[in-house]
Amino acid sequence: MTGITYPGAFSGSWSGSIAPGGFQDVTVTFAPTAAAAYGGTVTVSGDQTSGTNTIAVSGTGAPTATRVIGLSGNLAFGVVRVGMTPVLTLRITNTxxxxxxxxxISYPPGFSGFWSGSIAPGGVQDVQVTFTPTTGASYGAQQPSPVDGSGVDTVHVWAYPAAGDDPIFLGVADSGDSRPDVAATYGTRFDRSSFSLTATGLPPGVYDVVVYAHRASTHAFEGAQSVR
Structure with a gap:
């Protein structure tokens, strides 16, 4: 035998002499590169005088199993009074x-929320994340709002029930329309100084809506504005 030829995705090498009445096993490897059907003819080359030197070969490539994780959810808790433990939702997806x-799941100091298990393909798992501040300080990484150089990189909005119940985090405000009047007075970097947030789903009642501005220069929330 001088060699063996294979169709695409199949391989296996051997050459040599086989004694009369003898045999030789050859290992054939199938290595598909795509999720498709493969096949063809294996041909053995040698100095044979008769017999069959071809054989059919086939195989099917299967898709490679993937586990694609995704994380979503608004975990910007904003300003929380020490002693309170608000909860937000982290969503884990598997596409x-x-x-x-x-x-x-690991968290920076001040945050917690445990879950472990299996998420099916196309499935989701919601995890409750709790923020438990112990001192009046900044925790975690700040979530920026899309603003243009006003010095404020985050605006958080909270609703405090007048009855004294736990506050409700309404979200991170998006940058609003251009304010040429403000820019004319304070400079062009303040052109996009308005922020907007639409909140739905609040239970009926009386609330103090408080807006906290986080300044990039001081790394602190300041300038809180409240309206009932």
């Missing part, structure tokens, strides 16, 4: 083709 095993 892959195989089950995703989640073994744990």
């Amino acid at each position: 892959g083709s195989a089950a995703l095993a989640v073994t744990g």
